[in-house]
Amino acid sequence: MRQNQRASITGIGSYLPGKVLTNYDLEKMVDTSDDWIIQRTGIKERRIVENGQITSDLATQASLKAMEDAGVYPHDLDMIITSTITPDHFFPSTSCFVQQKLGATRAGAFDILAACAGFIYAISVGQSFVNSGAMETVLVIGAECLSTITDFTDRTTCVLFGDGAGAVIIQKSSAKHEILSTSLAADGSQADVLIMPGGGAKTPASVESVQQRTHYIHFRGKEVFKLAINNITSMILETVNKNGLTIEDIDLIIPHQSNLRIIEATMEKLGLPMEKAFVNIDKYGNTSSASIPIAIDEARKEGRLSKGDLVMLVAFGGGLTWGSSVIRW
Ligand SMILES: CC(C)(COP(=O)(O)OP(=O)(O)OC[C@H]1O[C@@H](n2cnc3c(N)ncnc32)[C@H](O)[C@@H]1OP(=O)(O)O)[C@@H](O)C(=O)NCCC(=O)NCCS
Structure with missing residues (x-):
């Protein structure tokens, strides 16, 4: 069966x-x-x-x-x-x-x-x-x-x-909630815009690496900001096309919670109202790879997901890496 x-x-x-x-x-x-x-x-x-x-x-x-x-x-x-x-x-x-x-x-x-x-x-x-x-x-x-x-x-x-x-x-x-498709992408040429430089084979832990504070997250915020909006928007549009859908068919977008302004700018570019995006960054900040599953759980508990809804998960981060997934709720 x-x-x-x-x-x-x-x-x-x-x-x-x-x-x-x-x-x-x-x-x-x-x-x-x-x-x-x-x-x-x-x-x-x-x-x-x-x-x-x-x-x-x-x-x-x-x-x-x-x-x-x-x-x-x-x-x-x-x-x-x-x-x-x-x-x-x-x-x-x-x-x-x-x-x-x-x-x-x-x-x-x-x-x-x-x-x-x-x-x-x-x-x-x-x-x-x-x-x-x-x-x-x-x-x-x-x-x-x-x-x-x-x-x-x-x-x-x-x-x-x-x-x-x-x-x-x-x-x-x-x-239950069928995963219709997932799409993945990366751009290693931009690896240094969002990186923890210390601790790996290139910069093993040393007194200097600690003194230079390399074992922390470093980013060039404005660059990441723009790259995130452009790549997330393109990926969402590619994903809806790939599934034979239009952007209006998507009932809820659950984006990685990186910055409310990134989410707002993406929704604006897509021509979608903010009500179609799930946001809980106010409570938890950016929790990297935990942010989407936490958001799915909260969206469900808040009654934002109904049977048959089309849900788009989308995330962007260091690597650079980005990806999306469409789920039929
Ligand atoms: C980091 C981020 C919030 C900064 O926002 P921004 O609007 O680009 O702000 P800027 O970096 O231009 O800084 C504006 C001013 O605020 C100051 N500033 C920066 N952080 C500040 C803070 N926490 N509190 C007060 N002022 C701050 C800056 O020094 C700058 O001052 P200046 O104008 O006198 O030079 C935003 O760029 C961002 O979210 N980028 C993505 C970060 C990222 O990589 N996230 C992980 C991706 S998954």
């Missing part, structure tokens, strides 16, 4: 750490203001880990909720794929720690690194495993502790980022 079914999202969960870091808190740390941050980014507060919580902890909490939602047990999982730029360690993968924490002893486990577009890349891989018949049940996670790579002395970057996790279960189903 499962043969005619396609890969679908059968469970969703998210988890945000309890500690809230407001713009007012940041005013006490760097030369900034609540007004500036809201005007330029739309962010009011973000969540931050504390008490030793790490990425695999957030990922595990989100996964447990997604599994409960799908009615899936740890031994049902065939594969765990975590998208993150803040793994617990360079290696082994964060997915392996999640596998251990869930007790999902049958599951394979690996991570994907495609920065803020990583969750779309991970969904694409999970969808392919399931559609090919190679696997039945795949757990796809986006989880980040961006506070661990944020320079809280640099006002140009530290106001943007937060911590959190979201997860989905992908299985074949006709009753």
Whole structure:
């Protein structure tokens, strides 16, 4: 019976750490203001880990909720794929720690690194495993502790980022939310506009690399801003064409939450009202690959998704990488 079914999202969960870091808190740390941050980014507060919580902890909490939602047990999982730029360690993968924490002893486990577009890349891989018949049940996670790579002395970057996790279960189903297509893109020639320079093979950790503050997120904000709007807009239009749709057919766009002004400019370019975009950046800031699964979960809980709706997920980030996915809710 499962043969005619396609890969679908059968469970969703998210988890945000309890500690809230407001713009007012940041005013006490760097030369900034609540007004500036809201005007330029739309962010009011973000969540931050504390008490030793790490990425695999957030990922595990989100996964447990997604599994409960799908009615899936740890031994049902065939594969765990975590998208993150803040793994617990360079290696082994964060997915392996999640596998251990869930007790999902049958599951394979690996991570994907495609920065803020990583969750779309991970969904694409999970969808392919399931559609090919190679696997039945795949757990796809986006989880980040961006506070661990944020320079809280640099006002140009530290106001943007937060911590959190979201997860989905992908299985074949006709009753649930079918993944109609995913599209992925990259442009490595622009790698240096958004990068953590320190800690890899090119700049291994050293006293100098720490003194030069290379182990933090660095970006050229204005360049990223323009590239994000142009690439996201083009990808959305390509994706609707590819699916034989028009932009008006899309009921809800769930964009990566990078900056409210990026989302507003994209919607304007598409000629769509802001009501067709889901926004929660005011509460969580930019949580990189966690932002889309968290947003899907909240959109659903807020009643923004009805059966049959066409939903467009779209993300853009370091690499550069970008991607989109269309889901029939
Ligand atoms: C970072 C970002 C919010 C900056 O917004 P912007 O409108 O481009 O602001 P600018 O960088 O032009 O800065 C404007 C002024 O505000 C100042 N400023 C920067 N950060 C500030 C802060 N937190 N508080 C107060 N002032 C700040 C700048 O120093 C500058 O001052 P100047 O005019 O005297 O030189 C925006 O460019 C952005 O979101 N870019 C994308 C960032 C990114 O890479 N995100 C990850 C992608 S997934």
